[in-house]
Amino acid sequence: MTQGEPQCPPDIAELRQRVAEFVRERVMPQEPVLDGGGPEARAVLAQLRKEAKDAGLWALPHPAELGGQGLPLRSYAHIAEVEGASDHGPAALGSASLLDALMLWRHGSPPVRETYVPALIAGELRACYAMTEPDVPGTDPVRIATRAEPADGGAWRISGPKWFTTGAADADLVTVLARTDGSAPDREGLSLLLVPTASAGFRVVRDLPVLGAAGQAEIELDQVTVDADHLIGERGKALTVAGERLQLGRTLRCLRWLGQAQRAFDLMRARARSRGPLADLQLVQRHIFESLLALRTTRPLVHEAVARLDAGLDARVEVGLAKVAAARTLEQVADAAIQVHGAAGLGPDTPLPALFRTGRAARILDGPDELHITSVARRVLRTDPA
Template sequence: MNTSPDNAPDAPARPAASDPFALPDHLLVLRDRIREFVRGEVIPAEPVLLAGGDAARAAFDDLRAKARANGLWGLSHPVEIGGRGLPLADYVHLGEVEGESEFGPAVLGSEHLLDALMLHRHATPAARDRYLPGILGGTVTPCYGMSEPGRSGSDPSLMTTRAKKTAGGWEITGSKWFSRAAGADFMTVMCRTEPLGVPNRQAFTMFLVPTDTPGFTLVRELSVLGTDGQHREVRLDGVTVPDENMIGERGAGFAVAGDRLDLGRTLRAVQWLGQSRRAFGLMCRRLHQRTAFQEPLASKQLMQQHVFDSYTEIQAARSQVLRAAASVQAGRSAYVDVAAAKVLASRTLCQVLDRAVQVYGAEGLIDDTPLSRMYRKARATRIYDGPDELHAHTVAKRLLKAYAGAPDIEADVF
């Protein structure tokens, strides 16, 4: 196993058995095995995986094979579709460890959980049989097409991609962007299928579009603050798909999307916690390794403030993410908990990374450490899945509504 500082343990001790926050033994064992695998196998392979090409594909295949051999593949997928079936509230503890590497979810089979569940719950039998086994086996790569260039992603009523009914199928025309379409086998495309004036909740439909369909074109790579996250702008020019490629009922696209959103935001927040933990560990070890003015940086009060602020922010974000996961798993109305978790985890990641870069100084600005790339990728988290401002606005409105008309009664919002 790799024993570089980036992979060293960062927990001073295992929680006592009486600790009310301690995990059950079976989860502790599984979490430790995943942590050992991510830090010992995945993180050391990051330079090869980032380089792309045949070497990266071979490394991915090798790592996925090792994950399967070690019983670590597909932990989050339901048993009925070939996964381990861990409940979400349990899986979040493991997903945080997977997320220490941006490649962890892909290597361990959880990256495309949303697409697998969507097909399992909403696809036609023909589409399910065609794509679901490949997603679970790691041989089929999906992507998702929702946002459009030149339009606010927060207002889906502005979406202009249209699907027109034809004999035996649908013809789709429009553009999507910020879709991880590079190397994908199919895209789930949200389209307007009903006339203007029909309520949004009944006006849009989702379709599966194979990326090799005539008229499906990758327009350009979208470099996100200098990093290639496989995001592309896509043009669909008269693309035709059969009726069996419709996901859910006609006009029910938003309902299907809503089924993805709460779980998707929660899972991403879990991965951001893992990235925050990794940055925190790098920062703390650097403080012990570096001296300035004849003293270790760890002895400086301002540096200690960085440690305290980062620790408390990570713990607060984790608590909110666990609450969100419990709400989603219970099937409750989860938006407030999930949106708060998404914003808090995103802000925490950005703030912890900023402090870690500051502690590393000039070295933190270049790719000699993982921090530079992590920092650039983290900024986008405050925009993905709805910008922070939208969630803050919507959550505040819902909380305030609970207090309206009853000023003398404490509302049950906690």
């Protein structure tokens, strides 16, 4: 168990150790290939998924009735950190599809649930979520330009651009936020529609590297038609479904960022200890201290958000605090580890550049720091103290 984390039950601790070893021994050595994308990366990922299934580590947080192993959030949280120590851990172990599978299962029509959810959990399909658009602030989704108009037979015809859509290049399905009624700034009238990426009129416009790393894309929907039963949730009520998804998604990402920050910390400590004089330098000791302080103070915030979500309570304040703290911690610890490594920390022989890049991007993607800071502060100012 990592310091600052709630007590981990013995059976979960053993499972956590197995996941940590799988990520460390099987996933991390393949990161250069996986980072590169393309056919070779897909082949490696398929092999890792087979190994995870053979090891009994596949789809740990997915509901058992849908083909997963049914770990509740508070139990899975102990595992998510070590699983997320590599960006590719969740995909290799089958938990990356959790948000999409839960959203479609809870809010999709029977045909959507039966057709897509089991295949997502089995790793046979890949899904992504398209919300952000060029020239529209990501913090103000009511102003999106993508529209869905009624078509024959109750179908929908969707047109508009999206960008910074994670995993779109390899996705089979994309959930699109579009306006079906009214106009900006109405909060009502936004709907979610599930689009198979093989649909006529759907295309990936270009990759959008984030600080040089692949994985994001700009997409375009040009009169893409989907059946009426591909509406996710109620017409005009997309923000309710999106809010549910965002709270869980941000919390899971916080756990994974903690795992990556811990990885950077371990590399920094090993580097200092392997270079005798380094460990004796007070400035290096300060890097170690400040990084440990960040980890130890952030971890309880993240697990507080987990506990409230698991209990079905309003966790908007806790998730906002955790998201800002975890993103800052990853950036801070990775930066310190690079400094201690010197030039070696900038090159391709360690994962530190990728960890730093993730930390820096985390402070903007999935809601910038400023959004969470103002949102939490306003909410606290409106409520009485506990």
